[in-house]
Structure formats: structure tokens, C-alpha cells
Amino acid sequence: MTALAQRLARPEILALEPYQTAYDENDRDQAIKLDANENPYAPLLSDSLAATANRYPEPQPARLLARLAALYQVGPETIFVGRGADEAIELLVRAFCTPGQDAVLTCPPTFSYYETVAQIQGARCLKVPLQDDFNINKDEIVRVGSADENLKIVFLCSPMNPTGNSIARQDILDICTALPETLIVVDEAYIEFSTHPSVATELAGLENLVVLRTLSKAYGLAGARCGVALADPEIISVLRRIMPPYPLSTLTEQAVLQALAPFRMPLIKKRVDEILQQRDRLMEQLPLAKQILDVYPSDANAIFVKVADADSFQKIMDQAAIKVRRRENVFQGGFRITVGTPAENTTLLAALGLDQGVQSGRSAERIRETKETRISCRIDLDKTGVTDINTGVGFFDHMLEQIARHGGFSLSLICEGDLEIDAHHTLEDCMLTFGECLKAALGDKRGIGRFGFLLPMDETEAQISVDLGGRPYSVFKGAFSASHIGDYPTEMTAHLFRSLADSLGAAIHVSVNGENDHHKTEACFKALGRALRMAIRKEGDDIPSTKGVL
Numbered sequence: 245m246t247a248l249a250q251r252l253a254r255p256e257i258l259a260l261e262p263y264q265t266a267y268d269e270n271d272r273d274q275a276i277k278l279d280a281n282e283n284p285y286a287p288l289l290s291d292s293l294a295a296t297a298n299r300y301p302e303p304q305p306a307r308l309l310a311r312l313a314a315l316y317q318v319g320p321e322t323i324f325v326g327r328g329a330d331e332a333i334e335l336l337v338r339a340f341c342t343p344g345q346d347a348v349l350t351c352p353p354t355f356s357y358y359e360t361v362a363q364i365q366g367a368r369c370l371k372v373p374l375q376d377d378f379n380i381n382k383d384e385i386v387r388v389g390s391a392d393e394n395l396k397i398v399f400l401c402s403p404m405n406p407t408g409n410s411i412a413r414q415d416i417l418d419i420c421t422a423l424p425e426t427l428i429v430v431d432e433a434y435i436e437f438s439t440h441p442s443v444a445t446e447l448a449g450l451e452n453l454v455v456l457r458t459l460s461k462a463y464g465l466a467g468a469r470c471g472v473a474l475a476d477p478e479i480i481s482v483l484r485r486i487m488p489p490y491p492l493s494t495l496t497e498q499a500v501l502q503a504l505a506p507f508r509m510p511l512i513k514k515r516v517d518e519i520l521q522q523r524d525r526l527m528e529q530l531p532l533a534k535q536i537l538d539v540y541p542s543d544a545n546a547i548f549v550k551v552a553d554a555d556s557f558q559k560i561m562d563q564a565a566i567k568v569r570r571r572e573n574v575f576q577g578g579f580r581i582t583v584g585t586p587a588e589n590t591t592l593l594a595a596l597g598l599d600q601g602v603q604s605g606r607s608a609e610r611i612r613e614t615k616e617t618r619i620s621c622r623i624d625l626d627k628t629g630v631t632d633i634n635t636g637v638g639f640f641d642h643m644l645e646q647i648a649r650h651g652g653f654s655l656s657l658i659c660e661g662d663l664e665i666d667a668h669h670t671l672e673d674c675m676l677t678f679g680e681c682l683k684a685a686l687g688d689k690r691g692i693g694r695f696g697f698l699l700p701m702d703e704t705e706a707q708i709s710v711d712l713g714g715r716p717y718s719v720f721k722g723a724f725s726a727s728h729i730g731d732y733p734t735e736m737t738a739h740l741f742r743s744l745a746d747s748l749g750a751a752i753h754v755s756v757n758g759e760n761d762h763h764k765t766e767a768c769f770k771a772l773g774r775a776l777r778m779a780i781r782k783e784g785d786d787i788p789s790t791k792g793v794l
């Protein structure tokens with residue numbers, strides 16, 4: 245028996261001679277390229293954009309496939325990468341559905357593009373509606389599917405758009421088993437917001453399973469247009485036969501590789517966490533609005549609600565200049581509301597006359613990228629206990645942890661630095677970034693203590709005083725006898741406090757005496773944390789300066 249992909253694909257697709265691009269991976273860098281009618285001059289854009297944009301891209305870029313394979317934990321041969329998950333949907337229908345004969349099956353209300361693509365292709369669209377509780381009707385899908393020998397694709401969306409609920413994993417697997425001669429396409433556009441794990445782990449055992457993932461939602465790259473189909477390599481090779489000559493722009497590839505660089509990943513995760521916290525906040529508040537009759541549980545970054553009077557709800561949203569998605573195909577009064585930033589959600593709740601709840605905490609993010617170091621930093625001043633620190637210099641990680649722990653705030657700081665030279669750039673740039681990020685998180689400094697100071701610690705005495713008044717000044721009194729603690733050069737300590745004073749805009753005075761260099765260094769950083777704890781704490785609502793600004 246030939247592979248499923250061979251049996252299911254349209255015969256003319258299997259017979260066709262795919263378009264041959266001029267791209268040849270072997271001659272990329274060395275050859276003089278006079279083969280593709282490209283312009284020999286790089287475009288007049290900034291350097292990073294211009295570098296390769298005059299050349300046609302690799303049709304399925306190897307570096308991008310490798311990164312996505314690591315991200316989704318599958319092999320690169322099981323990935324088709326294209327212009328969004330949308331392109332994968334389009335190519336699946338084009339490759340497998342013969343016009344006027346074959347069919348797809350959808351479970352409305354659902355993402356409407358599945359049906360649109362079927363219509364464009366001239367394929368039939370069978371429909372097995374969701375049940376009243378928004379669950380799929382598994383038995384009916386299997387019954388309808390078994391009765392139509394030309395059913396080629398079942399589209400399942402999990403978590404669903406627009407309703408937000410997930411499909412039980414076992415139901416998906418049961419459908420795959422019950423309809424072995426049909427592609428079961430599971431659209432996981434929102435899976436990163438869900439507690440359900442991806443079904444992509446089942447790909448090896450299920451020849452007819454196709455999983456769609458996208459960088460548009462959780463990774464915030466909707467404008468870059470990048471998404472994938474994950475499936476058996478035979479199915480992927482059918483999609484690659486019919487893809488446009490160069491489905492992805494070089495600019496997209498660059499943007500995606502940059503966005504998915506490992507040092508940025510913790511910040512992406514923190515943003516998703518923040519969206520989930522905001523979803524909880526809206527789930528708690530929205531049911532209290534008098535215009536809203538029902539709020540449905542969501543595993544996505546949107547909440548589906550039923551309002552009493554759709555026109556008047558729409559009017560309230562229009563007046564507040566908030567766009568929400570009216571979805572009355574689900575039922576009368578149906579609206580889908582995307583979870584926004586804390587401030588956007590506050591505006592939404594205020595427009596509905598609701599208590600806006602606890603205001604979001606003070607936080608900031610910073611990315612710093614040079615030839616020497618790549619750093620991501622996030623500080624949440626009003627959250628405690630979460631630190632995620634990796635600079636590659638173990639002792640320094642420990643010191644940053646001391647600052648966050650004793651400072652009483654949450655810190656994420658990841659650095660990929662040129663440690664093969666030495667720790668200098670890493671330490672200095674991390675401290676500068678930390679200071680900038682802390683400064684940004686403090687915002688207008690309204691209500692803070694502004695000053696902090698601390699005295700003895702153990703057999704060592706570290707005195708430290710801090711003023712977050714905005715003027716950088718640094719004094720460091722102390723000496724170390726050892727040159728290094730682990731990979732950490734002791735001469736950097738004074739330098740780091742100066743870097744912090746500069747980037748934070750603070751006066752920091754340190755004086756340290758004692759016997760043991762490890763203790764002395766640790767005492768300095770702990771004391772800094774304690775002094776910061778006093779200085780950043782919100783004590784009131786005034787700007788702590790007679791000038792009225794800081």
C-alpha cells in the first residue's frame with residue numbers, strides 16, 4: 245500500500261512537475277549570481293534589512309526550519325512553513341480536494357476561512373455543528389465522515405475560535421482512528437494559551453494527523469506572516485510540491501529568527517503569563533456587567549460572551565473606541581473580546597461600568613543587543629518570588645538573585661555574552677540593562693520611598709545608601725584580595741555599581757569591610773537589594789520631591 249498522502253492527494257497534483265526555483269543551497273555565498281534576474285544591489289534599507297533582500301529567499305529556509313523544529317519538538321522534515329497557518333489551510337485544500345467532487349468537514353461556529361478556502365477550490369463543505377455546550381459532536385463527525393468516501397479533510401480547531409474552549413485530546417485521537425483515510429487537521433493557533441498540550445506529540449503514530457501552529461498569536465508576529473503545518477513527511481512533501489516559488493520573505497525569516505532567539509524566550513513566556521492573568525481578571529469581572537448575560541470559559545487569548553442587547557453593547561464599545569468582534573453566527577448577542585494589555589482591559593471594564601479591580605503592577609522590559617552581548621530583562625516591581633536569571637556567570641547570577649530576593653521584586657534576566665573573551669562585557673551590559681529596566685519600571689516614581697540605606701551584615705560590614713532621585717553618582721569604598729570568585733572578577737564590583745548608578749539614574753554609595761571576598765561581594769549585592777526594597781516601595785501617591793518631578 246502506498247503512503248496515505250499518495251492515496252489522498254489529487255492525481256493531477258501528484259502528476260505535476262513542481263516549479264523549479266533558481267535557488268541552490270550550494271552556491272549561495274560563493275557564486276556570482278546571474279541566474280535569477282535579481283538586482284545586484286542591496287536595497288536602500290537599514291543594514292540588517294538590506295543584507296540579503298535583493299536575493300530570492302530559500303523556499304523552505306533551513307535555519308528557520310531548524311528553529312521551528314526545536315520550538316515545536318518535531319523533525320524539520322515534518323514542517324511546512326509558510327505565510328501564516330492560513331497558507332497551510334489553503335495548500336491542504338488545494339492539494340487534496342478535487343473540485344466538484346471532494347469535501348472538507350467543519351464544526352461551526354468556527355474559524356470561517358476553512359469554508360472560504362473550500363468554496364474557492366470548488367470543494368463541498370460538510371458541517372457538523374458544535375453541541376450546545378460548544379463541544380464537538382464526535383459521533384456525528386465519524387458518522388458523516390464514514391458515509392462520504394470523498395471526504396478529504398476534517399478541520400478541528402482547538403482551542404476554538406471564536407468560542408475559546410478546547411477539544412478533548414482523546415476525541416481528536418478517536419476521530420483520527422475512526423477516519424483513517426481522511427486528513428484530520430487540528431488547528432492549534434491558540435494552544436500556547438491553553439493548559440492542554442499540543443497533539444503534535446502524536447504525529448509519529450498517526451499518518452492522517454496534521455497540526456497547524458502559528459507565530460501570529462502567542463509570539464506576537466501576526467504582521468510577519470509565519471505559520472506551519474506539522475505532519476507526516478509524505479504529506480509535507482505534497483504541500484511543498486504546490487507551494488508558491490518563494491512562500492516566505494527574507495524579512496519574515498529574519499524577524500522570526502530574531503524573535504525566537506533563546507535569550508528572548510523568557511520574556512515571550514512572561515507576556516503569555518500576563519495575558520493569562522488578564523484573562524482571569526476579565527473572567528472574574530465581565531460576569532458582573534449588567535449588559536452581559538454569559539461569559540464562557542476560554543483556553544485562548546479571547547473571551548466569548550453573550551450580551552443582552554447586541555446593538556446597545558456595540559454602541560458602548562464604539563463610544564469607548566474599543567473594537568470587539570460581533571459573532572452572532574454563534575447565537576444572538578455573541579461577542580468575542582480579545583484580552584489586551586492591563587491598561588486596555590481597564591478601559592474595557594470602565595466602559596462597562598465595572599470595578600477595574602487591582603491596578604496592574606509596575607513592570608518593564610528591555611532588550612539590549614550588541615556584537616558583544618544579547619540581553620533580555622523584565623522586572624515586575626509588585627510581584628515577588630519569581631526570578632529567572634542566566635548570564636552564564638554563575639556567581640553573578642547568584643548576586644542578581646540576591647538583589648531581586650532582598651529587593652522584593654521579580655526579575656528575569658537572560659544574557660548570551662562573549663564569555664569566550666571574558667566576563668567583562670556580560671557583567672557590565674547586564675547591570676546597565678538591569679538599571680534601565682528598573683528605571684522604566686519605576687515610571688514617574690509616584691509614591692515611592694526614593695531613599696534606602698543599610699548597614700551591617702555578618703562578620704562583614706556593607707554599608708549602602710541609595711537615592712533614586714534621577715542624578716547618577718557612585719561612590720565605592722572597599723578592596724578585594726582575590727582576583728576572581730569563580731568566573732567573576734572582583735575588580736568588577738565597583739564598576740558594576742557605577743554602571744547601575746548611571747543607567748538607573750541613582751546615587752549609590754557603598755562601603756564594605758571584612759575578611760572574605762565572597763562574603764564581602766555578596767553583602768554588597770544583598771545590601772543593594774535591601775536598600776532598593778526601601779526605595780522602590782510605594783508609600784503614598786506623591787512624587788517624593790519638592791520639585792514635583794523626579
Ligand SMILES: *Cc1c(COP(=O)(O)O)cnc(C)c1O
Pocket residue numbers: 327328329330331355401404405431433457458459460466469470471
Ligand atoms: C488566527 C488564526 C489563524 C491564522 O493564523 P496565521 O498564522 O496568522 O495565518 C488560523 N486559525 C485560527 C483558528 C486562527 O484564529
